[in-house]
Structures are given as structure tokens and as C-alpha cells.
Amino acid sequence: MKIQSLFIFAFAAFLPLTAQGEQQHITVVTESTPITSVSTQQPKGAEATEFVRALLEKAGFSYDIQFVPWRRGYQQVKQSANTMIFPLARTAHRETDFQWVGQLIPIRYYLFRLKDRPELSITSLDEAHLYRIGVVNYHAHHEYLLQRDFKQLPAVNSSEQNIKKLLLRRIDFFAVSDGGILPLCQRTQIDCSQITPALPLTDLASGLYMAFGLETDSAVVQRLRKAYQQLIEDGTRQKIFATRLE
Structure with a gap:
């Protein structure tokens, strides 16, 4: 034993x-x-x-x-x-x-633009191919747009960088979620009334x-x-x- x-x-x-x-x-x-x-x-x-x-x-x-x-x-x-x-x-x-x-x-994603740029009004994702769209490296919207053969996708490491680039008109649109835009404006101390959703990315993520x-x-x-x-x-x-x- x-x-x-x-x-x-x-x-x-x-x-x-x-x-x-x-x-x-x-x-x-x-x-x-x-x-x-x-x-x-x-x-x-x-x-x-x-x-x-x-x-x-x-x-x-x-x-x-x-x-x-x-x-x-x-x-x-x-x-x-x-x-x-x-x-x-x-x-x-x-x-x-x-x-x-x-x-x-x-979550729902959108392309956002400056409100004072009505010339950027678009009604389909195909139209967006003509413009510079700010993305964040390896975020879902980055992969989504790459899969759809977008070429003008300057990538950065954070949405904070993209919203500042938008105000400087270095990009035409940037992608972010509906729940993320207001906290992003608060965090960067940017007036969200300057920015408007341009197009929903309806089939991006669940x-x-x-x-x-x-x-x-x-x-x-x-x-x-x-x-x-x-x-x-x-x-x-x-x-x-x-x-x-x-």
C-alpha cells in the first residue's frame, strides 16, 4: 500500500x-x-x-x-x-x-466627412473609390475596404489621428462606428457638429x-x-x- x-x-x-x-x-x-x-x-x-x-x-x-x-x-x-x-x-x-x-x-460603421464639404455627398460605396479614406491599421473597416479594391487608404494607428487629418483636409472621409464618434470627439476636444455621416457600411460587422x-x-x-x-x-x-x- x-x-x-x-x-x-x-x-x-x-x-x-x-x-x-x-x-x-x-x-x-x-x-x-x-x-x-x-x-x-x-x-x-x-x-x-x-x-x-x-x-x-x-x-x-x-x-x-x-x-x-x-x-x-x-x-x-x-x-x-x-x-x-x-x-x-x-x-x-x-x-x-x-x-x-x-x-x-x-456595432454599425459609417464613413464620416466634414459637414462643410457637400461636394463629398455620396450615395454608394462605389462612388467612394474616388476619394481618400482614412483607416486604422488592421481594423475591420481597413480590411473591408481593401477587399473591395480601394486604393486610397492612408492608414494610421488610431482614430484620433484620422479625425485630426479630416479637419486638416488631408483625407476626405474616415471610417468609425456610430458608437465611437461622439467619445472620439470628446477625447480629442473636437466639435462633433463639424462632422456628419456620409455613408453606412451596412454589411461590415455584426x-x-x-x-x-x-x-x-x-x-x-x-x-x-x-x-x-x-x-x-x-x-x-x-x-x-x-x-x-x-
Whole structure:
């Protein structure tokens, strides 16, 4: 009996730490936006980060959250196991490249222009091919327009850069979500009344999500999906995103 017990103890010593009860660790990557962080100009916000923390704690994972340029985070999550990205727009182009945990909020994208440039009034996406459209590297709208053979797409690292370029007339349009434009104006201290939506990008994305790349074990994703459903059922998601889900 003593020999058998000793064998079991020795075998357990070689088990992975997670099998012995240690929390599995998740690295989370995101960029600094009104829905992920707060600032002096935008003291309210960061709802997505609050929800992600609640989700990971509900599922019993340890975690760290890294704020990085979007392009870097996007590549990191596709190449690394146990790395989650948010808020990632779910598009047809990205569908099979990621394992989707759950939706944070629904979203709609638009091309915006300066209100005092009526000559830029357009009624279809085909007409927009003639103009300079500001995009953010590896954001959903960037991929969407590249797939439709747009050539004049000067890319930057943030929407803050694009809205300033619009005011300087260095671009004709820029793409951003309906929920992102007002916080963007507040954060950059720009009068939003100068800017108007020019064209909806109707089939771009179904919403902003949390997702893993294909290197992550599907069991990790399933565990988080289960916790996500629990946070929907107990009202946590509705409470955190109340103003964005109205």
C-alpha cells in the first residue's frame, strides 16, 4: 500500500500545474479607446474592459490586460495560445480565423466627412473609390475596404489621428462606428457638429466581440463561453453596457 501511495504521489508531481489546481493564465490584448479605457477628456467609459475582467474572474482564470497598438495585438492573438483580444469586430473575412467567445455590443460603421464639404455627398460605396479614406491599421473597416479594391487608404494607428487629418483636409472621409464618434470627439476636444455621416457600411460587422486565435485550446474558449452566458443571464452584461445597449 505504501509503495502504491508513493507511486501516485510521484506521478502527480509530473502533472501539469493546471491539472493540480493552479489557475490557467490568459493574456488579454486591446487598444486604448473610449470603450476600453478612460481619460481626462473621457472620464466615463472602459465598459468593455470591466466586462472582460468580470468574465475572466467568473470563469476562474488569472489574467493580465495589455494595451498595445491594434496591429501588434491583432498579430499576437493569431500567433499565441491563451491570448484573447477585444473589442474585435466580427466580420465574414475574420470568421474562420478566430474562436469567438461572445458579443460585447452590436456595432454599425459609417464613413464620416466634414459637414462643410457637400461636394463629398455620396450615395454608394462605389462612388467612394474616388476619394481618400482614412483607416486604422488592421481594423475591420481597413480590411473591408481593401477587399473591395480601394486604393486610397492612408492608414494610421488610431482614430484620433484620422479625425485630426479630416479637419486638416488631408483625407476626405474616415471610417468609425456610430458608437465611437461622439467619445472620439470628446477625447480629442473636437466639435462633433463639424462632422456628419456620409455613408453606412451596412454589411461590415455584426458587433464587437472577444476572441481567441486558433492556437488556443477550444476547451478554454468553451469555458469562457459558458461564463459569458451566465453573465448574460444574471444581468451583468446589460448593467455594464446599459448606455450602449439602449
